[in-house]
Amino acid sequence: MGKTFDWLDKKFRIKAPHKGFLRRRLPPGLSYFYCLGGAAFTSYLILFITGSMLSLYYVPSEMEAYESVLKIQRVVHLGWLIRGVHKWSATLLIVFILCHTLRVFISRAYRAPKELNWMVGCLTLVSVFASGFTGYLLPWDQKSYWATTVGTSMASTIPMMGRHLMYLIRGGMDVGGDTLIRFYSFHVLWLPVTMAALLWAHFHMIKRQGIKGGL
Amino acid sequence: MTRRNFLTGTAKAIVTAIVTGVMAVAAYFMYPAGLRARAMVYCDCMDEDALPKKGVKRAEYRYKLKGNEMAHSVFIVNDERGVYALSPVCTHLGCLVNYNRLKNEFICPCHGGKYDVSGKVISGPPPAPLTRLPLKIENGRVYIGIMLPATAAA
CATH class of the missing domain: 2.102.10.10 (Rieske [2Fe-2S] iron-sulphur domain)
Known part of the structure; x- marks a missing residue:
């Protein structure tokens, strides 16, 4: 690698411990279906970058949210592009992560000793769905408002505590400004941080256990 | 030039191009739009x-x-x-x-x-x-x- 990397590596010592992993022999029978997890992670990275950029202009307020999205779409340099990339990467992330889950299931890669990695993967899947759900509200237009009204209403069908769970998710009786701020916080802070931790665990276990059990 | 050197070089060039491109787009995106003379x-x-x-x-x-x-x-x-x-x-x-x-x-x-x-x-x-x-x-x-x-x- 380059001189800058070598200089950094002298301090961080990343290269030596990974040498075995990077030069390992892959098990036979791998195909492009084993790239779906990587594709999902790439989508996550693109979402992280474009999302960080959108957060420079988006205003999570009842009065200004929709206006700020219009501004991103019409005024900001390449705003339409960044928002479009964010939206489509989100769609692709859902597709890739579902296909990845299906591949792991079909190739029985969830079996011991990789059962914990399957659980971590499932938690990531739930976090991705939650990110999609919270992100859908943020444009604050008719479609997102009513989709969130319907989506959060589903929580109320749980017996006994359902209604209170719905109020908890909404931050009030109805979907309103408090819901918007809460969903924004989850979308840009809680969920990305959770996913980063889960993905670290996911990749660490792959390094230790190899693809499909045993290197 | 070996096959390995060629592939490593190509990979580095592609990564550098993507990173540079993304950084340029990000800088342009951040630069305030609609600045007009006062x-x-x-x-x-x-x-x-x-x-x-x-x-x-x-x-x-x-x-x-x-x-x-x-x-x-x-x-x-x-x-x-x-x-x-x-x-x-x-x-x-x-x-x-x-x-x-x-x-x-x-x-x-x-x-x-x-x-x-x-x-x-x-x-x-x-x-x-x-x-x-x-x-x-x-x-x-x-x-x-x-x-x-x-x-x-x-």
């Missing part, structure tokens, strides 16, 4: 009779920006040089200076810059005298000229 607008300040006969008077000029009433302060000075308007913005780092009547000086509260009534620096860090703003008297009203965005109206 134009001189004369804002209503006070009645001609309210001008100080002698000395310094703090006044306000008003204008409208995006439907909001804006008001900024200005010092009107009347001395042997005549009547003129001084911006209260310190030329050091942009704080607003106060007029000290006892010392007859403008003193900046941030870093202690001092100016005399004509705006000249007496002591402290300011690199330049206080800015003189154009002052116009029309139909018995005093107007202060200031550079404002095109969306502003007097």
Whole structure:
């Protein structure tokens, strides 16, 4: 690698411990279906970058949210592009992560000793769905408002505590400004941080256990 | 050139191109859009009779920006040089200076810059005298000229 990397590596010592992993022999029978997890992670990275950029202009307020999205779409340099990339990467992330889950299931890669990695993967899947759900509200237009009204209403069908769970998710009786701020916080802070931790665990276990059990 | 060197080089070139491209797009995205040249607008300040006969008077000029009433302060000075308007913005780092009547000086509260009534620096860090703003008297009203965005109206 380059001189800058070598200089950094002298301090961080990343290269030596990974040498075995990077030069390992892959098990036979791998195909492009084993790239779906990587594709999902790439989508996550693109979402992280474009999302960080959108957060420079988006205003999570009842009065200004929709206006700020219009501004991103019409005024900001390449705003339409960044928002479009964010939206489509989100769609692709859902597709890739579902296909990845299906591949792991079909190739029985969830079996011991990789059962914990399957659980971590499932938690990531739930976090991705939650990110999609919270992100859908943020444009604050008719479609997102009513989709969130319907989506959060589903929580109320749980017996006994359902209604209170719905109020908890909404931050009030109805979907309103408090819901918007809460969903924004989850979308840009809680969920990305959770996913980063889960993905670290996911990749660490792959390094230790190899693809499909045993290197 | 070995096959491995070629592939490594190509991979590095592609990664460098993508990273550079993304950084360029991000910088362009962050750079504020819709910056337009500012134009001189004369804002209503006070009645001609309210001008100080002698000395310094703090006044306000008003204008409208995006439907909001804006008001900024200005010092009107009347001395042997005549009547003129001084911006209260310190030329050091942009704080607003106060007029000290006892010392007859403008003193900046941030870093202690001092100016005399004509705006000249007496002591402290300011690199330049206080800015003189154009002052116009029309139909018995005093107007202060200031550079404002095109969306502003007097």
